[in-house]
Amino acid sequence: MLRRSLFPLGVSPLWAAFAQSASLVTPRDESFWTLLRKQFPLREGLVYLNAANVCPASLPVLDRHQHFLRDFEADPSFQNRAKFGPLRERVRVQAAKFFGVTSDEIAFTRNTSEASNTIVHGLNLKAGDEVALVEDNHPSNLDSWKNHAKRVGFTLNIIPATQLIDSPEALAEKVEAALTAKTKVLAITHVTSSTGVVYPVARLCRAARERNIWCHVDGAQSGGMLAVDLRQIGCDSYATSSHKWLMGPLEAGLLFVVSYQQKAVWPSIVSVGYSEDGKGGARFLEAYGQRDDARLAALDATFDFLAMVGMNHVEARIRQLTSHLMTKLAANPKVQLRTNRNAALFCGVVKADLPGVADLRALDQSLYKEQGMAFSVTPSGPIRGIRISPHIYNSLEQMDAVADAFRKA
Numbered sequence: 001m002l003r004r005s006l007f008p009l010g011v012s013p014l015w016a017a018f019a020q021s022a023s024l025v026t027p028r029d030e031s032f033w034t035l036l037r038k039q040f041p042l043r044e045g046l047v048y049l050n051a052a053n054v055c056p057a058s059l060p061v062l063d064r065h066q067h068f069l070r071d072f073e074a075d076p077s078f079q080n081r082a083k084f085g086p087l088r089e090r091v092r093v094q095a096a097k098f099f100g101v102t103s104d105e106i107a108f109t110r111n112t113s114e115a116s117n118t119i120v121h122g123l124n125l126k127a128g129d130e131v132a133l134v135e136d137n138h139p140s141n142l143d144s145w146k147n148h149a150k151r152v153g154f155t156l157n158i159i160p161a162t163q164l165i166d167s168p169e170a171l172a173e174k175v176e177a178a179l180t181a182k183t184k185v186l187a188i189t190h191v192t193s194s195t196g197v198v199y200p201v202a203r204l205c206r207a208a209r210e211r212n213i214w215c216h217v218d219g220a221q222s223g224g225m226l227a228v229d230l231r232q233i234g235c236d237s238y239a240t241s242s243h244k245w246l247m248g249p250l251e252a253g254l255l256f257v258v259s260y261q262q263k264a265v266w267p268s269i270v271s272v273g274y275s276e277d278g279k280g281g282a283r284f285l286e287a288y289g290q291r292d293d294a295r296l297a298a299l300d301a302t303f304d305f306l307a308m309v310g311m312n313h314v315e316a317r318i319r320q321l322t323s324h325l326m327t328k329l330a331a332n333p334k335v336q337l338r339t340n341r342n343a344a345l346f347c348g349v350v351k352a353d354l355p356g357v358a359d360l361r362a363l364d365q366s367l368y369k370e371q372g373m374a375f376s377v378t379p380s381g382p383i384r385g386i387r388i389s390p391h392i393y394n395s396l397e398q399m400d401a402v403a404d405a406f407r408k409a
């Protein structure tokens with residue numbers, strides 16, 4: 001069912017057609033996904049498989065962003081811009097609902113990097129404290145801690161990455177074993193971008209809470225990929241980006257900080273709008289000065305779009321696409337999978353090496369040039385391989401085409 005807020009401001013005719021047709025088919029039908037694909041501006045012939053890096057915004061989001069941008073530029077007066085405050089608050093309510101928390105627990109950032117760094121720099125840590133973190137965290141949740149530790153003097157306990165571990169329980173035990181009496185923060189990743197490991201975040205957050213340890217979760221690869229309920233996960237903070245799996249506007253992100261812990265975080269930037277009275281919830285972490293109001297307002301179409309499809313369907317479709325691909329790749333003796341085949345330990349991101357191919361970068365380039373396939377590549381090292389990260393705008397035939405290309409490589 002289409003939500004009201006998409007209509008008043010000029011909806012793409014394709015979206016309107018989709019809304020009508022989508023009521024005739026269900027996410028169980030391939031035709032539903034074919035219709036949905038038409039809602040993205042992806043050029044004909046492109047097989048875009050790099051959602052883990054950046055996703056295209058859907059046409060409704062683009063329409064909405066463009067509408068607000070034109071409106072802003074046509075009349076940048078305070079009077080005209082007054083509308084953006086309530087619009088941002090409406091988006092905050094949508095974001096909170098989407099993640100199962102309250103709007104006072106959401107701060108808008110530019111991306112995951114900024115959100116995670118707000119936690120890294122905002123918590124009161126001192127020499128003698130320990131931060132436990134996992135080696136396959138993204139640099140924004142790994143190098144940021146290393147850098148800050150140098151300045152402040154706390155120590156890091158870096159848990160080695162284990163992509164091919166047996167079970168979520170074994171993975172959880174490995175991380176839990178690193179927690180000591182000195183640990184003040186556990187910094188983990190919900191789904192890793194390197195090989196797509198899904199960490200048992202709810203169990204790890206519970207373990208952290210029992211030991212009075214702050215648990216920060218990097219959700220760059222889970223917000224918009226998995227049906228995320230932050231209350232159920234039980235983290236103290238969570239960071240994600242709009243331009244990844246949420247398929248929203250570029251350079252928008254959010255930071256969740258659970259209400260009863262907000263006083264423990266110092267803001268990294270203080271500017272107009274900052275208040276210490278605690279009445280604005282997590283908003284004190286987003287007083288960065290002038291923001292791109294149009295971009296934040298356009299987030300409403302982002303959440304509407306996902307709500308219309310249903311996050312349960314989005315997650316199920318991504319699981320279907322990646323499982324289909326994993327099965328095909330696993331049957332190819334030339335392929336060495338870097339991604340765990342246990343369905344409880346992977347989703348959305350598949351990393352596959354072709355040890356017989358000397359120059360993976362050259363292969364990646366030729367697959368783009370000749371077959372329009374866009375991946376990310378790690379040319380060397382222990383997780384060497386081509387990363388394939390499909391989203392709801394991809395098809396099962398495209399997964400078959402990728403498996404075929406790997407067979408011929």
Ligand SMILES: Cc1ncc(COP(=O)(O)O)c(C=O)c1O
Pocket residue numbers: 052053111112113114137138140189191192193218220221241
């Ligand atoms: C796991 C993870 N965390 C954080 C980031 C950083 O995201 P952004 O560049 O949007 O800040 C990425 C980007 O790929 C990522 O994969």
